Amino acid sequence: MDGDELQRLNDELRAFHIESVAATGGHLAAGLGAVELTVALHTVFETPRDRIVWDVGHQTYPHKILTGRRERMGTMRKWQGLAGFTKRGESEYDTFGVGHSSTSISAALGMAVAARQKGENRQVVAVIGDGAMTAGMAYEALNNAGDLGADLLVILNDNDMSISPNVGALNKYLTRLLSGRLYSQAREGGKKVLRAMPPMWELARRTEEHFKGMVVPGTMFEEFGFNYYGPVDGHDLPNLVKTLRNLRELGGPRLLHIVTQKGKGYALAEDNPVSYHGVKPFDPRTGKKLGSSSTPAAGPTYTEVFGRWLCDIAATDSRVVGITPAMREGSGLVEFEQQFPERYFDTGIAEQHAVTFAAGLACEGQRPVVAIYSTFLQRAYDQVVHDVAVQGLPVLFAIDRAGLVGEDGPTHAGSFDYSMLRCLPGMTIMAPADENECRQMLYTGLQLDGPAAVRYPKGNGPGVSVDEAMSALPIGRAEIRREGRRVALLAFGSMVAPAAEIGAELDATVVNMRFVKPLDEATVLAAAGYHDHLITLEENAIAGGAGEAVNSCLAAHGSRIRTHTIGLPDRFIGQGSRGDQLAAARLDAESLLADIRELLTDERAQGVGS
Numbered sequence: 036m037d038g039d040e041l042q043r044l045n046d047e048l049r050a051f052h053i054e055s056v057a058a059t060g061g062h063l064a065a066g067l068g069a070v071e072l073t074v075a076l077h078t079v080f081e082t083p084r085d086r087i088v089w090d091v092g093h094q095t096y097p098h099k100i101l102t103g104r105r106e107r108m109g110t111m112r113k114w115q116g117l118a119g120f121t122k123r124g125e126s127e128y129d130t131f132g133v134g135h136s137s138t139s140i141s142a143a144l145g146m147a148v149a150a151r152q153k154g155e156n157r158q159v160v161a162v163i164g165d166g167a168m169t170a171g172m173a174y175e176a177l178n179n180a181g182d183l184g185a186d187l188l189v190i191l192n193d194n195d196m197s198i199s200p201n202v203g204a205l206n207k208y209l210t211r212l213l214s215g216r217l218y219s220q221a222r223e224g225g226k227k228v229l230r231a232m233p234p235m236w237e238l239a240r241r242t243e244e245h246f247k248g249m250v251v252p253g254t255m256f257e258e259f260g261f262n263y264y265g266p267v268d269g270h271d272l273p274n275l276v277k278t279l280r281n282l283r284e285l286g287g288p289r290l291l292h293i294v295t296q297k298g299k300g301y302a303l304a305e306d307n308p309v310s311y312h313g314v315k316p317f318d319p320r321t322g323k324k325l326g327s328s329s330t331p332a333a334g335p336t337y338t339e340v341f342g343r344w345l346c347d348i349a350a351t352d353s354r355v356v357g358i359t360p361a362m363r364e365g366s367g368l369v370e371f372e373q374q375f376p377e378r379y380f381d382t383g384i385a386e387q388h389a390v391t392f393a394a395g396l397a398c399e400g401q402r403p404v405v406a407i408y409s410t411f412l413q414r415a416y417d418q419v420v421h422d423v424a425v426q427g428l429p430v431l432f433a434i435d436r437a438g439l440v441g442e443d444g445p446t447h448a449g450s451f452d453y454s455m456l457r458c459l460p461g462m463t464i465m466a467p468a469d470e471n472e473c474r475q476m477l478y479t480g481l482q483l484d485g486p487a488a489v490r491y492p493k494g495n496g497p498g499v500s501v502d503e504a505m506s507a508l509p510i511g512r513a514e515i516r517r518e519g520r521r522v523a524l525l526a527f528g529s530m531v532a533p534a535a536e537i538g539a540e541l542d543a544t545v546v547n548m549r550f551v552k553p554l555d556e557a558t559v560l561a562a563a564g565y566h567d568h569l570i571t572l573e574e575n576a577i578a579g580g581a582g583e584a585v586n587s588c589l590a591a592h593g594s595r596i597r598t599h600t601i602g603l604p605d606r607f608i609g610q611g612s613r614g615d616q617l618a619a620a621r622l623d624a625e626s627l628l629a630d631i632r633e634l635l636t637d638e639r640a641q642g643v644g645s
Contacts, residue, residue: 036078038273045074045272048097049300055108056096057319061119061442064298064308065094065164068194071272072293073097076160079279085158086130086146090139090167092120093312094192102128112442114611114619119443134446135414136384137170139163140189144176147185158188158283165193166361169383174259180288181260188282189261189290192269194297256290265292270299309364334498337491340470341433342367344477345404348505349375354402355481356380360389366406366435386411390418390430397428402481408436409449409490416455423486424459431480432488437466438529438574439603439617440493444610449490450603453527454579456488457552463487463510464551466528466581469499472549478505490551492529492574494613511553517545522635523562523569527551527581530572533624540628541635551581556588563589563596568638570599570631574622577602599634601627 036044049070056063074097076087082102089095099117100108103126110116121129131142143161150157167173168191180187256263262285267278275293282289297312298304303322304311316325335343349355349371356378359366363381372379382389386407393403412419412434423430437449456462463483467473473491480487513525516535522543526534531547538545544566546558562569569589571582582600589596601622608616617623621630 041074041078041276042272045071048074048100051100051105051108052097053301053319055100055111056314057317059109059111059113060313060315060317061111062093062096062312063301063314064304064311065194066096067301067304068269068295068297068299069094069162069192070097070299071270071275072162072190072192072295073101075272075275075279076162077101078276079283080158080160083127083130086143086160087128088131088139088143088146088159088161089121089133090161090163091136092133094162094164095121098128099126102126112444112610114615115609116611118610120446132446134443135411136167137163137172139167140173140176140180140187143189144180144183144185144187147180147187148183151185159186160188160190162190162192165191167384169361170385171387177256177259177261184260184287186286187288189288191265191290191292192295193266193292194269194295259288261288261290263290263292265290266294267292269293269295334495335470335501336367336495337467337470337473337493338365338367338435340473340496340501341406341435341477341491342370343501344474344505345371345406345433346374347503348478348481349378352402352481354400356396356401356403357406358382358389358393358403359406360384360386360411362406362408362411365408366433368406386415387418390415391422393430394418394422394426394428397423397430398426402429402431404431404433404477404481406433406435408447409434409438409452410436410440410447412449412452413455419456419486420459424462427461427485429484430486431477432486433477434488434490436493437490438492439608439613439620439622441613441616442610445607448608448616450576451579452488452490453551453573453575453581457579457581457584459486461485462552465489465508465549466551467491468497468526468528468531468547468549470496471499471501472547474501475506475508476549479507479510482507483510490528497532508549511550511555513549513555513558514547515544515558516547517543519544521567522631523566524572525559525562525569525585526572527575529574530622533622533627534572536624537628537631541631548581551584554581554584554588556592559585559588560592560594563594566596568597568599568635570601570634572622572627573602575602577605597638599631601630 049067052066104117107117112119118125120133123129123132139161140163143159147159163173267274282291296305297308317323318325345357357368357371358380359368360382361384363369363372382392389405393405396403434452437452440447456464465476467476476489480489517538519538519542522541523546524534524538524543525546525548527548534545544562571585573581577600580602582602586598603620608619618626
């Protein structure tokens, strides 16, 4: 396409992106800011032969539209539809599956090295945002890439809400100059000559770096071994195409710094990019959510319960501090930041640092509360083990989005936290059955002298009113919700509600276990003594989970009662509504009732039980 055709394509792509996300919901603002970049990349590079690795994936909807998936955008983030992130099994153009941030440079470096080892002449491009550059993994990759000298282009998409003052005619000229053949050949030729004279080579290298550092902010990347180009206006499509064409011809590690505006081209998203990062279906003319007026008012979500609790407890205890790795809104900390700004800490996308930072605070007598999604806690597991658990430090982990999370799919599911944390000595793990119990468990965890975790699901609970008073629960004590016979359902956290629903149908005892660790062994053994069958229910992987804790307890005490463990199946469950996912995992009430009835019928047919 020529320049005018490309611009028309660009404008149509932006308009279609707005229309499609307005209809389905999903990620909007990030993709709007990356439209020109997407068009330029697919214009300049021979995709999918050339590899483009996107970081996180929030901005990849325009990429999906251009790569054969336009007609399926109506299925975005729905059950058996398109994933909200790049996914290798979905398209050959999706070279690497993502969901967590800061992985693009590492993955792209691996691809570049593999191409070199196989003798394949292909380009590899990593696209990473300035937010993802707050994570240490990105710098580990930069350091390694510079040392290896791989043919790799990193594009830093800087979308910090405004265009840098450095962006303009001068910087366009400098970037074209620095990325052009003349400058590159002169630089490489000069290196060959000056390397024979080490003092002169070092002087020339330093002079070049610091001259560029005076006019462009690239000295740090040059120290990593990258040739830095930019910053350039990421919405100037013709200039972006020209710059990428120049950079395509160069070798070695290169970093192009582009400046974009999140939400570009849609005024409402430009004015409030945070609100328009992830959206529900809306009217693109007004920005009003579709169907919101007819939706009945719901009680607080677990996230809101946590946020209110943290404000309440901080008002009574000056030692309490709140920590989040770049998830202020998602973790419910907006109000806390407003009320206690000196005790609020956003560490950026740096989960490992967040946990060890909390450990340091705990060493000095503070009471840190780490608000973190279950899926992101996985990234800081070493720090939870070595820096918190080994030292027995009183860090409270408020683990949000535990279990299945809906439209974000398997990369964001919190499927493994019971398993990860249960094996750690001294760790207390609690799983609330409802909103009020969540509040009381958070208070309980804060009173302990060692590490504790309160693990709660996405969205609303069963609708229990929240008691503003706070009282500590007895540690390791379960609660019997219903007395039945023959069958006992031992339910953890989010599974208590469906267990209570089917308990009457089965005439089963229903136990809200409350604590995954320490387990209420007395209640487990008592239930084993007057029932024929124990069934554990959890929204976690079965391997290493709460059900296995129950089974270990029974085995240790020589119990021969028949047990059955129900949890998340041993596979990753695709994106869709949380209801779709629970049904696919057979953890919804209807599936649980059918499966347990079938289990009991089969055993009676085999002559097992009374």
